[in-house]
Amino acid sequence: MAELLVRGGRIFDPASGVDLDGGGILIQDGLIAKLLTKDELSSLGEFKGEVLDASGKLVMPGFIDLHVHLRTPGQSHKETLESGLRAAVAGGFTAVCCMPNTEPPLDRPDLIRGLIEQAEELGLARLYPAACISQAREGTRPSPWRSLLKAGARLFTDDGSDTADAYLLRTALAEITALGGTVAIHAEEPTLSRGGWVHQGPVADELGLLGIPASSEAVAIARAAILALETESRVHILHLSTRLGLKVIRALRSLGAEVTTEVTPHHLLLTDQAVRKHLSQAKVNPPLRERADREAMVEGLAQGEIEVIASDHAPHAGWEKEAPIALAPFGFSGLETSLGLTYQLVREGRLSLARWVEAQTAEPAKLLGLYDPEQGALGKLAPRAAADLTIFDPQGEWEVEPARFYSKGKNTPFVGMRLTGRSWRVVVRGKVIIP
Amino acid sequence: MAEASPGRPFPKRLITTEDLDLEEIRRLIEYARDLRKRHEQGEGLPSQAGKCVVLWFTEPSTRTRLAFASALTKLSASFIDLEPTASSMAKGESIAETARTLDALGMAGVVMRTGHPDGPGLVAEHFGGVVINAGAGTFAHPTQALADLAAVAEKQEVWQGGLRMLVVGDIVRSRVARSTVRLWTRLGHRVTLAGPLGGLPQSWLKSPPALVEVTTSLPELGQFDLVMMLRTQREREGIPFPSPGEFARHFGLTRERATMLKGDALILHPGPYEPGVEIDPEVARSQRSLIQSQVEWGVWVRTALLDLMLSSASEQGGEAGG
Ligand SMILES: [Zn+2]
Numbered sequence: 185m186a187e188l189l190v191r192g193g194r195i196f197d198p199a200s201g202v203d204l205d206g207g208g209i210l211i212q213d214g215l216i217a218k219l220l221t222k223d224e225l226s227s228l229g230e231f232k233g234e235v236l237d238a239s240g241k242l243v244m245p246g247f248i249d250l251h252v253h254l255r256t257p258g259q260s261h262k263e264t265l266e267s268g269l270r271a272a273v274a275g276g277f278t279a280v281c282c283m284p285n286t287e288p289p290l291d292r293p294d295l296i297r298g299l300i301e302q303a304e305e306l307g308l309a310r311l312y313p314a315a316c317i318s319q320a321r322e323g324t325r326p327s328p329w330r331s332l333l334k335a336g337a338r339l340f341t342d343d344g345s346d347t348a349d350a351y352l353l354r355t356a357l358a359e360i361t362a363l364g365g366t367v368a369i370h371a372e373e374p375t376l377s378r379g380g381w382v383h384q385g386p387v388a389d390e391l392g393l394l395g396i397p398a399s400s401e402a403v404a405i406a407r408a409a410i411l412a413l414e415t416e417s418r419v420h421i422l423h424l425s426t427r428l429g430l431k432v433i434r435a436l437r438s439l440g441a442e443v444t445t446e447v448t449p450h451h452l453l454l455t456d457q458a459v460r461k462h463l464s465q466a467k468v469n470p471p472l473r474e475r476a477d478r479e480a481m482v483e484g485l486a487q488g489e490i491e492v493i494a495s496d497h498a499p500h501a502g503w504e505k506e507a508p509i510a511l512a513p514f515g516f517s518g519l520e521t522s523l524g525l526t527y528q529l530v531r532e533g534r535l536s537l538a539r540w541v542e543a544q545t546a547e548p549a550k551l552l553g554l555y556d557p558e559q560g561a562l563g564k565l566a567p568r569a570a571a572d573l574t575i576f577d578p579q580g581e582w583e584v585e586p587a588r589f590y591s592k593g594k595n596t597p598f599v600g601m602r603l604t605g606r607s608w609r610v611v612v613r614g615k616v617i618i619p
Numbered sequence: 620m621a622e623a624s625p626g627r628p629f630p631k632r633l634i635t636t637e638d639l640d641l642e643e644i645r646r647l648i649e650y651a652r653d654l655r656k657r658h659e660q661g662e663g664l665p666s667q668a669g670k671c672v673v674l675w676f677t678e679p680s681t682r683t684r685l686a687f688a689s690a691l692t693k694l695s696a697s698f699i700d701l702e703p704t705a706s707s708m709a710k711g712e713s714i715a716e717t718a719r720t721l722d723a724l725g726m727a728g729v730v731m732r733t734g735h736p737d738g739p740g741l742v743a744e745h746f747g748g749v750v751i752n753a754g755a756g757t758f759a760h761p762t763q764a765l766a767d768l769a770a771v772a773e774k775q776e777v778w779q780g781g782l783r784m785l786v787v788g789d790i791v792r793s794r795v796a797r798s799t800v801r802l803w804t805r806l807g808h809r810v811t812l813a814g815p816l817g818g819l820p821q822s823w824l825k826s827p828p829a830l831v832e833v834t835t836s837l838p839e840l841g842q843f844d845l846v847m848m849l850r851t852q853r854e855r856e857g858i859p860f861p862s863p864g865e866f867a868r869h870f871g872l873t874r875e876r877a878t879m880l881k882g883d884a885l886i887l888h889p890g891p892y893e894p895g896v897e898i899d900p901e902v903a904r905s906q907r908s909l910i911q912s913q914v915e916w917g918v919w920v921r922t923a924l925l926d927l928m929l930s931s932a933s934e935q936g937g938e939a940g941g
Contacts, residue, residue: 378857389820390828392736392757392797397821463737506715508735510756 187212188614189231190573192239195219197565198538199546209243211571214613215560218567236616238575241608244541245563246278246572248548250339250446251422251494252519254280254311256299258287263499263592265299268519269308271497271591274619275519276607278572279310279562280497281552284321285344291316291327293335300336308617309610310562310572312552314339317356317367323348326356333365338552341368343422346404354411361417366551368420371404371429372396372470381509383471387456393509396471398426405429409436409443420551421445423496425470427480430489444551446492447481449518449525454478454597462597464505464512468498486535491547493540495522499593517593521584523576525598527605545574571614580606590619629931631749633924634739636761636802644802645778648769651916651923658693664922667696667929670727675701675717675742676753677733682890682914683753683763687730690922696727696929714738718745727929731755736794749928757792757852762921763889764798768806769916770909771845774885780807783842787870788849788897789818789860795889796849804830813837814870817859818851837870840879847887848872848897863896870897877902885909 188211195204208220208228220228254268263271272280282299284290290299296313303311315337319325323342332340340360346369347353353369360367377400382388384395405421412419413436424430424445433443450468455475458466466472484490498515505512523544529535549555549563561569584601586594610617629646630638639647658664672691676684691698701717714733718741721729728749731739736758743750754760771777784803790796790812803810811832812819823833840846848871851860860866867873872886877899880886886898886908894900903910 384821386822386826389791389822390797392759392794395821463740503713506741507713508737508741510735 187233188236188571188611188616189233190236190238190243190575190611191225192237193241193243193575195243195565196537196541197245197545199542200564200566202565209565209571209573211611211614214571216565216567216569216571219565236609236611238608240577240579242576242578244574244576245545245565246570246610246612247276247523247544247574248279248281248552248563249277249495249497249519249522249544250281250492250548250551251343251448252280252282252497253285253499253515254282255499256282256286257295261501261592265302265311266306266308267590267592268497268499269303269306269311270619271517271519271589272309273610273617274590274607275521276523276574276576276610277309277519278574278610278612279312280519281312281314281339281548283341283343284314284316289316289321290314291319291321293328293331296332296335296337308619309612312336312338314341314343314368316340317342317347318349318352321345324352326352329356329360329365330363333363337365338554339366339368339420341370341422343368343370345374346370346372350407350411353408354415357408357412357417357419358415361415364553366418366420366553368422369404369408370422371401371408373400373403376400376403380471381467382459383456383473385456385474387459391460393459398428398473398477401426401470402428402432405432406436409433409441412443413439413441418442418444423448423451423470423494424481424490425451425473425477427477430480430484434489444491446494447485447490448494448496449522450597451478451481452485452493452529453525458597464507464509465516465595466597467509467512467514468496468516469514482529482534485543486539488539491543492551493522493526493543494548495519497591497593499591500595501592502594505595516595516597517586517589517591518596519591520589521596521598524582524584524603524606527576527578528603531604571611573611574607575609575611576605577608578605580604580608582606628935629927631928631932631935632743633751633761633928634743635752635759636764636798636805638761641805644765644768647765647920647923647927648772650927651769651919654923654926655919664693665926667694667926670696670929670933672696672698672728672730672749672925673701673721673726674698675729675731675733678754680732680754682917683732686914686917686921687753689918690925693922694926694929696925714741715745718742722746722748727932728925749925749932751924751928754794757794757797759798759801760794760889761798762924763795763917764802765924766917766920767799767887767889767913768802769920770887770912771885773912774909775844775883777806782808782844784808784810784845784847785813785838785840785843786810786847786849787813787837787872788866789851790814790849791818791820791858792852793849799847800828800831804828811838811843815861815866840876841881843884844881845885845887846872846880848892849889850891850893850897863893867896871895872898872902874899874901877905880907887913890914
């Protein structure tokens with residue numbers, strides 16, 4: 185017997201070819217039991233279980249944020265697992281992949297297992313912890329890849345920085361890919377970024393700020409992609425920010441390299457001009473780039489050259505971001521603004537609704553190896569797939585008010601922005617989850 | 620002519636020269652002149668007695684600190700040195716926190732010299748009184764640029780625009796260069812920046828700001844009315860910059876190169892200079908050099924600025940922000 189019926193609204197999963205206006209979804213045992221057309225819905229008769237009326241809403245596969253920092257363990261003044269996963273639910277995500285630059289870093293199987301267990305107890309969004317490529321993220325010795333995979337790690341990265349030793353990265357690419365995991369890199373060549381704070385461009389030159397050139401990213405992408413090409417493996421480039429980086433990806437793909445990439449809402453919507461007003465609040469790595477870079481990111485996402493949208497949610501305590509730009513940490517809160525922000529591109533007609541959905545459902549699910557199982561797959565609306573849904577109100581108007589975030593990170597350069605379109609409800613494992 | 624006395628409102632923040640409109644800049648320079656003349660004629664100077672200004676210097680500075688101290692002494696104001704090593708900042712107290720403390724203590728003003736480009740702006744967010752940027756990282760050094768303007772104004776017409784200025788050396792790491800570019804182009808003058816490529820703002824090579832030209836070789840000197848030489852900021856973050864000898868050979872203002880200057884061309888240097896590197900000591904002391912005058916005007920412009928700002932701020936009352 186079905187437990188939950190989501191009815192009305194537009195049931196939409198472009199990757200599976202599902203688009204049912206006024207249809208419904210029957211959910212049982214945490215899985216999708218059946219997708220219903222409008223006609224099937226009206227001939228269903230009386231339904232005994234819980235009914236969620238989603239009229240006027242978009243009902244989509246649960247959105248997955250492939251790149252978040254939940255600061256657990258060790259940095260609970262910035263975020264806890266609970267505050268971060270509440271923020272995920274509030275932001276419209278049913279699953280998140282958290283980065284391993286914690287204290288200690290996630291380079292041990294017991295840490296990975298512990299996080300997964302804690303998240304299951306919380307019963308909010310699903311959690312997929314990424315593991316370190318190198319021990320302690322020091323970039324020199326391999327972390328125990330096989331044990332980490334066994335413990336549940338699906339993505340491997342030293343995010344926060346690049347993997348220093350190229351031979352280690354080369355080995356990681358070959359071995360982790362062969363074992364079914366995904367290797368992801370934070371593409372940054374430290375001898376080019378040289379401790380910079382913002383993008384090296386007109387704003388940095390005018391304000392006398394230490395700049396990070398676009399080549400810092402592009403050189404690192406080339407390095408990783410060449411290693412992936414040589415070892416016949418795959419690499420995922422985290423938070424792409426430059427048009428030069430995108431050109432390098434194109435070039436290496438044309439040589440046969442298997443490269444996927446992602447872009448953040450802030451690189452899609454802001455440029456380094458935001459640094460003028462927001463200074464430390466707009467300090468993020470990779471930095472906000474120039475207008476032409478931003479245009480290339482939007483275009484690349486629209487064309488599918490950039491597969492994934494990920495928030496790079498990077499919460500910090502208020503006092504940490506109050507520091508001068510040289511000392512303030514990189515990053516800001518993103519989970520609760522991501523959907524509303526990127527949906528503006530759909531409203532402006534620059535991004536199709538289909539791409540917007542795929543980039544946060546099917547694509548990240550594939551990278552996590554969660555898209556294909558016959559039962560319990562993520563990122564799709566299909567019988568026997570997980571009953572994870574993101575229900576979005578395309579008309580909902582709201583203002584970005586960081587004080588109301590569930591996240592402990594209350595900093596964002598989008599503060600005060602008025603947006604149309606926001607997450608309405610999420611369903612995880614067949615249950616409506618309230619943050 | 621500008622009103623000699625303060626009285627009309629004047630901004631209480633000087634983070635960059637853009638915080639003053641052109642009328643205020645002119646009023647400031649003329650007031651500095653007026654104060655200097657009154658002083659030289661043995662007349663009394665205005666008094667800001669009873670007000671206390673904090674000199675918050677976290678980077679070594681002799682001449683700028685001395686100029687502000689001297690200006691405050693002339694105005695009978697008191698001042699306190701905030702020594703970063705002795706203060707709680709050494710214990711990790713933040714700029715914002717210290718600024719809030721100074722605000723609570725009722726200080727009339729803060730004069731800040733810091734390695735942080737956004738330091739004075741951050742102080743202004745949390746401190747309600749007068750805030751003056753006395754040099755912030757590689758961002759801006761507005762009082763230096765204003766003192767330079769006063770020094771040149773004594774010799775040349777600066778208010779009609781049209782002068783050609785050459786700035787040579789380590790531009791990208793120079794707050795003086797940035798403030799100079801901002802101020803002089805706003806006044807309608809053309810500024811040429813010259814130096815080795817590593818020391819130039821990279822994006823300006825392709826698209827420089829309005830009225831600015833950027834070149835990687837020393838241009839024909841005879842076309843300039845003003846030539847400013849800059850010291851190499853070796854203490855700041857590393858960029859590939861030639862050795863002092865290599866720089867001197869290709870960009871230094873040698874005695875020989877100085878002979879190529881126009882008859883009435885003036886030489887500026889924000890000091891301190893490295894003799895024989897960017898400028899020959901004899902050229903630095905020559906008739907056309909304004910280096911001494913820049914120091915003198917440095918005191919008078921800061922005296923005028925503090926008097927205008929402190930008077931205006933005490934009338935407006937203090938509130939942080941803006
Ligand atoms: Zn990263």
